Amino acid sequence: xxxxxxxxxxxxxxxxxxxxKRADTVLPIASICRLMSxxxxxxxxxxxxxxxxxxxxx
Numbered sequence: 122x123x124x125x126x127x128x129x130x131x132x133x134x135x136x137x138x139x140x141x142k143r144a145d146t147v148l149p150i151a152s153i154c155r156l157m158s159x160x161x162x163x164x165x166x167x168x169x170x171x172x173x174x175x176x177x178x179x
Contacts, residue, residue: 127143138144150156162168 125142127146127148129141129144130139131137132139
């Protein structure tokens with residue numbers, strides 16, 4: 122079980138909200154490091170799960 126003050130889960134294919142809790146509440150970022158890791162992974166078109174190789178993809 123996960124615990125969170127707020128959450129919003131959106132379906133990848135349908136882009137519809139699957140579940141939410143306090144989705145309209147403004148809260149501070151929990152971890153800038155995790156946020157930046159996700160941004161870098163998404164920009165490099167790499168999966169967000171599993172081990173990461175820091176070497177370039179091209």
